[in-house]
Amino acid sequence: MRLSNQTTVHEFVFTGFSRARETNLWLFAVVFTMYLITLAGNMLIITAIRIDPRLNTPMYFFLSNLSFLDICYTTSVVPQLLAHFLTSHKTISFDRCMAQLYISLFLGSTEFILLAAMAYDRYVAVCHPLHYKVIMSPRVCTQLAVMSWFIGFLNAVVQTTFTMCLRFCNLNTINHFACEVLAVVKLSCSDTFANDISLMVAGVLVLLIPCTLVMLSYVYIISAILRIRSSEGRHRAFSTCTSHLTVVILCYGTAIVAYLSPKDNSVPNQDKMLAFFYAVVTPMLNPIIYSLRNKDVKGALSKIGKK
Template identity: 45%
Template sequence: MANHTEVREFVFQGFSNFHEHQLTLFIVFLIMYILTLAGNGIIVTVIRIDHHLHTPMYFFLSVLSTSETFYSLVIIPRMLSGLVGLSRSISLVGCGTQLFFFLGFAITNCFLLAVMGFDRYVAICNPLRYSVIMNWRTCIQLASGSWSIGLSTAIIQVSSVFSLPFCDANVISHFFCDIRPLMKLACADTTIKEFITLLISLCVLVLPMVLIFISYVLIVSTILKMASAEGRKKAFATCASHLTVVIVHYGCASIAYLKPKSENTRDQDQLISVTYTVITPLLNPVVYTLRNKEVKDALLRAMGRNPS
């Protein structure tokens, strides 16, 4: 390190390739950010005040909405400030803190979606024992377990990345502190750290996906055996919203963290990152309010109107 300058802060390159569209991007992302906060806030509030939604399914949805809200708070405000020419720099500690909370909430969301898949499996495949299996103690344990896995895994990942030395180069070719852009700046061999990152990514993405896949195989098998067409339609409807969020969430995350690092240009990487940091948190309230009749009815009751 004698011939190098130790990095004390990083500078985000952000969306410099789209310099002429910075204001447009700011307006679009700001609108989406406000809608995300409002949408998730409404979902949490409605679920809390409407006793019709005091069920395990909506308890997990409120926990997911809370996590999505904090997830967007970690990334989007700083990204917006960079788009309007405010400070694009972040201290070493600030970068580590942002990466920790980003990973913590992202991994928590992965496991919460798996828990919600398990909840749908019990509700459809074992309805007579649903209230016994999915009691409130179990629900709290599953939600707490998801948070614990997310935050503890984030600690491991952040410790791994920031044990690397950073010197001379300090410009992050991204709009927030993410794993791969940071590793590119390290002035040491990152092979072992990249292997650790791959293992963690496989665990937090593939394991929940496998659990969700198994749940839905069993769910579809049970639904197809139902004699009533109305019953099949209702069962599919209760799973449609969750499945939509799962496909987008895991699809974007898998492309970002499981693809070979040599693939995709910087612009393509940023597009993928925008999808899972800006669009996915907004998708949750949109899907669950537009496609879910019970939530729509609860919103009408909250506004003093009787659902039809």
């Protein structure tokens, strides 16, 4: 339900990526393939974790949460994007736009916090291995996961509420392929100071602080690994962290550039391409990264293939 009657816009129009039919058909095939890979890869990860007792650990508990998030996040964007590749009239109602904005903010924010929780798990595993099972008990893991989802929910509620209170006059063409909060706020003909401040605060709380905690965790992790005398031990410790660190760089890197870089220096369509990367490409790459860099996951997936 709308919180304000100020808006006179009942629907938004997306510019998308191209107006050429041939280009859109080619993009449809590419994105559809990527979407199928994303669904299959993340579902396989979740299935492998559920059926293999060796993966019944905090690390894989968080990974299953991440895979579920990726499935939901990309599904909130890609089906509509695929439909718009096949039509010249790329529209979405105001209410559906706000719903999509809320869902993407909710899931995206949750993922950033969850990645920080996963970094803490790796820190405890490497730096305090003897106390790992005590510190990362099932209760603590559940609390960290619930905290991630709750912070994501709270951020989405705040940002969506501020956005719904904006006035849009007759400006309804979004230079984007989805209802992304920055693109929608740009259309407003009213004062967006409160929105800008809330987005800045959210960027610090949801992006910068978790990213800083992740980097700090890895400073301690790398220091502890370098103190391991055997090369085999160092390799084993590094192998448990490289997948997560790669995903962290992909997720935080694109989001920080999109939300916290100076907008005056941004190139045309930069936000659109960054959003495509973290909404479509990253969810596809995450299961591939974890399956290629992790022997336990590869072993569990091979068991599924044999059944």
